[in-house]
Amino acid sequence: MPSPRYWREMPQRYRLEASQCTECGKVSFPPRIVCGCGARDFKKTNVSETGTIVSYTTIRVAPDAFVIQAPYNIAIVEADNGVRITTQVVDCAPEELAIGKKVKFVFRKLYEEGHCGIINYGYKAVLV
């Protein structure tokens, strides 16, 4: 069964929609109800299309839905507008990753809910 959470989170998963606090200007992703500064007034924005690798690792023993992709790379990426996102970095070998390398976000298939279930899509990163 498709999870209600996947559906609810489409704007952030598909378009990297974030919220910017109108008080302190901090961009939150995923979008928040209350900012760290205590304010509750936000305007809609997007995470920048590009960013920099802050930290990374390679997964060699993968959970069931990802076995076919192993080994695959996971990184913490700091987007150009300061938002930090944990994401897969695809289309590259583990040896190609390094802290400080530039990436851009792309739209990819995340996983399939079994053979007959829905296909989950979202963002990943590729090296630029």
Next chain:
Amino acid sequence: MVGIVGYGSYVPRYRIKVEEIAHQWGKDSSAVKRGLLLQEKTVPGLDEDTITISVEAAKNALKRAEIAPEEIGALYIGSESHPYAVKPSGTVVAEALGIVPNVHIADYEFACKAGTEAMFVAHGLVKADLLKYAMGIGADTSQGAPGDALEFSASAGGSAFIFGKGNIVAEIIDTFSYTTDTPDFWRREGAFYPLHGGRFTGEPAYFKHVLGAGRAILEKSGYKASDFAYAIFHMPNGKFPLTAGKKLGFRKEQMEPGWIVPLMGNTYSGSSPTGFSATLDVAKPGDLILLVSFGSGAGSDAFIFKVTERINEVRNKAITVKELLEQNRIYLDYGQYAKYRGKIIMNE
């Protein structure tokens, strides 16, 4: 004036060479390369499909169109590899681009010509003043059966075109469609790989329809082959489009920029649209371009475009097809390719 306000393409980074496929099945690679004029083909990544390819191509089209996504009133995707049998590809793509909810969406299917169908309808709705902007996409992650000749060509990629009335980069001068019921190539519901009628696919299918549409649009518009700067014909292999073009009076130089099949393979619904995108990448203001698609079953859509001054402003706002085809290639061996294309049976 109605025409294209933005165009863009996307091609996955993975490739397999003709030699690698030929070696797997004990075939002579030099005969295949000579006979079909193919060198390598694109292969989708494990996490890529018609939907993700459409999103990336459409993003590039939006960069060149310089319009807000919400202004697009219709989105049509033509493909023979929509990921779902029931559930549109277009809804996912529109959601990812931020076009929802005020938009009309449909998925098209007509073998290799579904992409130009999407373009044809998007263009018509703008021309009729029903919509300000409409997007037509042709994208595919085509599969040929293992060991079949189609395996050398069936590839992945796509292109997106936004139609509108202001700020256009290429005006549509004329269109023509030519269609008959011809059983040259098909795939039944539930079958994994398509079947084709062997020799039947050439003369009575591809050539009859491509030449039929090509001759008719030339006659209707009053143009001669020599009036055109460029022409693109659907590319099931390297040889067919060159032969069809020659029969219509076109020289190889007119077809060269859009003849992307040696490095790309046959991207089905994305084939002639991506050849057209590659041609726009090099075209000059005032150039006339002929585009003729072909889809088995069978039919051809023909378009005549006239390039405007704006091409020089938008060309470099997104990646070109040549860059997509020649940069950052990752080569797969046949084993990796079989895994990437889901040709290996796994336990659930």
